[in-house]
Amino acid sequence: METRQKSYETEVLVLGSSAAGCGAAIAARRAGAEVLLADKGKLESSGCLGGGNDHFMAVLDEVEHDGLEDLYGYYATPVSGLTRDHVRNFYDAMKPCIKILEDAGVELMRTPDGSYMRSVGFGQPGPWWIHINHGYNVKPLLAKYIKGLGVKPLDHFMITHLLKDGNRIAGCMGFDVLKGDFITVRCKTAVLCMGLTAQRVSNNSSHKPFNQWFSPFVTGSQIMLPLEAGASVLNLDISDMATMLPKGWGAPGMNGINNMGGHELNARGERFMGKYDPMLENGLRRNQVMGTFQETLEGYGPPFFMDMTHFTTEDARHLQYDLMPGDKETYLEYCEARKIDFTKTPLEVEVGERMIGGIVRSDATQETDVENLFNGNIIHSFSGAMCLGYAAGGFAARKAAEVEMPSLPEDMVERRRAEIYAPLENGGKGSVSWNVFEDGIRQVMDYYVGYQRTEGSMEQALKSFETLAAYVPRIAASTVRELMRSHESMELFRLCRCYVQACMQRKESGRAMYRRADYPELDPALAKCLVTSLDESGNPVFRWND
Structure with a gap:
């Protein structure tokens, strides 16, 4: 080219x-x-x-906490x-x-007395979340x-x-x-x-990697480029993120649902989050995701629902028509197609895909x-x-x-330039497209490195990644767009391999959005950060930041 x-x-x-x-x-x-x-x-x-x-989160020194x-x-x-x-x-x-x-014209919503409309979220002690209109x-x-x-x-x-x-x-x-x-x-x-955090590392129920919660365009460069340049990264093992999603939908709006008082119900109609967080649904996001996952393991779901039928008419309207479209503008079309009305019926939700970073x-x-x-x-x-x-x-x-x-x-510039365009030179027998390669990454991550995992499952993931590694120099692109996707898939692959090795260092459960079945308890001695860097050969090196 x-x-x-x-x-x-x-x-x-x-x-x-x-x-x-x-x-x-x-x-x-x-x-x-x-x-x-x-x-x-x-x-x-x-x-x-x-x-x-x-929402825009801020403490304003106006009220308690x-x-x-x-x-x-x-x-x-x-x-x-x-x-x-x-x-x-x-x-x-x-x-x-x-x-x-x-000054830019963003509408931060205010109450009749002129103060910002704010609410509590994610286990925080005060009403830090300012509501945004037309987000x-x-x-x-x-x-x-x-x-x-x-x-x-x-x-x-x-x-x-x-x-x-x-x-x-x-x-x-x-x-x-x-x-x-x-x-x-x-x-x-x-x-x-x-x-x-990078997305596209696992699937939600839609199995559409771009119909996801947060950032399908972030695929690992935010971690791997600074690592490869000589920087260090903290908490690669426990920076997972996930959320609850409206069933079959890629954007959550869970902050608004939770902090306005939504109740999560399991398949038996029970409000269960009190077992997992003292602040119920308005607690830590990790506790809601892992609590819902635990309910699934115990046979109490799916389905799961967020119930807002107890809201006042105005609160339900504000949530459904002001806040939720701010997360994804087509949300109201989803509601219309599914006949969703927060004042009348609970909203079915599911544990979504994971992100790592x-x-x-x-x-x-x-x-x-x-x-x-x-x-x-x-x-x-x-x-x-x-x-x-x-x-x-x-x-x-x-x-x-x-x-x-x-x-x-x-x-270095000249040497790397040839590498950048290499996928455009590939093709023919033995080549692989970026999307097939990337699907392989997600299959490994979903099966071996999901919400529940063990040392053995992660070892098997690394063996599977060794198989995938042989395909990296055979990834082919026929257009510039495919060239971009090819580099994204390679970034994702490098990040996932580092991530799995980092997770193997932490032999406990309770600090991340996954559970180690072989180490199910929290270890107080591991109340510290894992530091990841790369050696001269590009292999990850780990140490604890005491």
């Missing part, structure tokens, strides 16, 4: 135009830096936020991977980010705001490698997913904003083990992403003002 080469240079490179990327770009540009905002998607619709969002100390208590725990400095950065960015959203408009509004600041978007750019000059970040390389152009970017500093380790300024590479993805949720991205962008801009422009490793 004949490709053109394009080169860019900037002071601050933001890797990913998600909510975190938007926050990083705004803060860096406000600090006076030249900012390039890169993503394989389009700024107006990229990232999880591109699908909409119904609504301040910095409450944030410390919830987030800065021995196994969270978060320091008090990270949590303080989160807190400091909350009110500035709220103002940015409102599907958030990303386009932010994109317009960002462009107005003079940030330069680089859309449709798939980043395949980070580039270094010694141990400092120098830029990145990849290709245009529409035209196939080869792209390099040189920068003084960079901010990782490519997401926290981790936190790239960083210091108080969110700088990683790679010099001048900062991390904006540290805390989940729209607000966690935007606020920590905002903090990282500010730190990156200040560092960029102090350092010289690095050199790109031209020999």
Whole structure:
């Protein structure tokens, strides 16, 4: 394939135009830096936020359990991977980010007395979740705001490698997913904003890998690229995420359902979450998912239902018609097709697919083990992403003002360029398409590394991955779009292999969204983070962060 080469240079490179990327770009540009905002998607619709969002989490120091100390208590725990400095950065960015959203035209809902409409969620001690109206408009509004600041978007750019000059970040390389152009970017500093967790690693009941909850476009680069560049990752073994889904539907809205008072019922019509969390459905997401899974093991489901028939008419209307479409705009079409009316009938739900990930380790300024590479993805949720991205962008801009422009490793660039386009040269007998290869990954993950697993099942998963590894150099693409999917499937494969090995280090149950049948109890001695890095051969190395 004949490709053109394009080169860019900037002071601050933001890797990913998600909510975190938007926050990083705004803060860096406000600090006076030249900012390039890169993503394989389009700024107006990229990232999880591109699908909409119904809440923005913030403590506002207005009511009980609504301040910095409450944030410390919830987030800065021995196994969270978060320091008090990270949590303080989160807190400091909350009110500035709220103002940015409102200046951009996002409607944060208010009560008749003028205060924000907020509710409690996910086992948090206070009403931290601000309701958003028309949440599907958030990303386009932010994109317009960002462009107005003079940030330069680089859309449709798939980043395949980070580039270094010694141990400092120098830029990145990849290709245009529409035209196939080869792209390099040189920068003084960079901010990782490519997401926290990868999806497409397991199936929900629809068996459609793109009809999923959160981020089907995030497939492992957010972990593997910094790892391969020399960074370390925390909690690769316990950063799983999952949620309950409306049956056969890829977007949840469970935060709104739970924090407004929905009751989960098993097949016997019993409200059962009190057995698994003192805050019932409004407790930790992990407890609801694993509690529902346990009910299944005990024969009390499926089906499972979320019951909102006890809501007031106005609360049911607000949830079904204001909040739920914010998670996915076509939600009301789903309701119409299934004859769903929250005031009359319970909503059937199911345990959804899983996501895996981790936190790239960083210091108080969110700088990683790679010099001048900062991390904006540290805390989940729209607000966690935007606020920590905002903090990282500010730190990156200040560092960029102090350092010289690095050199790109031209020999590596040329060597890797051929590897990027290799799938386009494959084909014929013995080749395999990206989707067939990726289906193989999900079959292994669902069968051997699901919500319940053992040492033996994970060992077998690794053996199956060895079989799949032989197909990696035979993945074939006939179009640039297929080239993008091919690289996504290879990212996913590398991440899943590291993940399984990481999970084998933690011989306990109770801290993640899975249960080890061979180690069913919580081990207090493992109240610490697992640190993952790669050796010179690219193999994962693990140690405990005491």
